[in-house]
Amino acid sequence: MSYEEICRAVVSGNEAKVKELTKSMVDAGSDPLEIINQGLIAGMNIVGPRFKNGEMFVPEVLMSARAMSAGLDIVKPLIADTDLPSVGKVVIGTVKGDLHDIGKNLVAMMMESAGFTVINLGVDISPEKFVQAVKEHNPDVVAMSALLTTTMLSMKDTIEVLKEEGLRDKVKVVVGGAPISKDFADEIGADGFAPDAASATELCKQLIA
Numbered sequence: 365m366s367y368e369e370i371c372r373a374v375v376s377g378n379e380a381k382v383k384e385l386t387k388s389m390v391d392a393g394s395d396p397l398e399i400i401n402q403g404l405i406a407g408m409n410i411v412g413p414r415f416k417n418g419e420m421f422v423p424e425v426l427m428s429a430r431a432m433s434a435g436l437d438i439v440k441p442l443i444a445d446t447d448l449p450s451v452g453k454v455v456i457g458t459v460k461g462d463l464h465d466i467g468k469n470l471v472a473m474m475m476e477s478a479g480f481t482v483i484n485l486g487v488d489i490s491p492e493k494f495v496q497a498v499k500e501h502n503p504d505v506v507a508m509s510a511l512l513t514t515t516m517l518s519m520k521d522t523i524e525v526l527k528e529e530g531l532r533d534k535v536k537v538v539v540g541g542a543p544i545s546k547d548f549a550d551e552i553g554a555d556g557f558a559p560d561a562a563s564a565t566e567l568c569k570q571l572i573a
């Protein structure tokens with residue numbers, strides 16, 4: 365029973381094993397924060413680059429992320445909120461008219477594993493709803509996902525409404541999804557684009573550093 369075993373169980377997406385090992389380590393008196401950092405997050409830190417390099421695929425990454433979350437659910441109640449280091453706060457959603465959420469959820473999970481506090485608004489999120497969430501949660505980053513060429517323009521609308529509300533300078537805006545490119549991100553005045561979940565996490569870290 366070791367952090368390394370938890371890490372390996374996360375990488376292999378073995379949720380039952382992660383739960384079992386995490387419980388055993390908690391019972392044995394291991395530090396919950398070390399279980400998170402050296403076991404659960406360490407596992408996702410291996411998964412991210414493997415996914416980016418094409419060595420792992422979406423279903424496997426989702427299984428790893430689920431396994432990590434199951435472990436987190438066990439240790440989180442043992443940690444005071446203030447002890448959990450947050451790298452930053454991200455509000456994420458799929459834009460208006462768009463119901464695709466697999467990639468967006470992958471980005472959200474990867475960001476959570478990297479220590480971000482993530483507020484996942486869901487799908488079909490209008491510019492007004494994004495703005496409302498910014499007012500409510502005061503995030504460092506607004507992350508928008510679109511998978512349809514017909515909905516990607518809603519990203520531009522959201523940025524416009526953020527400007528109208530005087531909020532654009534208070535948050536970084538990142539965009540992604542299959543039809544999105546760096547050129548498109550520049551064109552609509554976003555702060556960044558990333559092609560996958562691991563790069564999205566890196567991008568957000570850089571933007572708020």
Ligand code: B12
Pocket residue numbers: 422461462463464465466467468470471507508509510511512513514538539540541542543557558559560561562564
């Ligand atoms: C699964 C799927 C669906 C599922 C969605 C289920 C769900 N819960 O998400 C269902 C069946 C519901 C669906 C419906 C439709 N779909 Co669909 N769908 C797909 C499909 C096959 C896979 C998308 C996916 O999940 N990919 C896997 C994830 C992991 O990849 P990803 O989303 O690109 O995300 C990665 C990156 O883009 C990035 N990323 C994603 N979001 C973000 C956000 C930020 C901020 C950053 C930085 C990065 C980032 O990181 C992610 C992880 O690495 C694609 C085809 C394809 N190969 O893309 C078509 C596709 C997107 N769909 C398409 C269409 C047309 C539709 C429908 C209109 C079909 C219809 N006639 O009803 C409807 C639209 C419904 C709606 N209003 O949204 C077209 C879009 C064409 C276009 N150019 O606009 C595609 C391309 C298929 C095709 N070749 O025609 N779809």
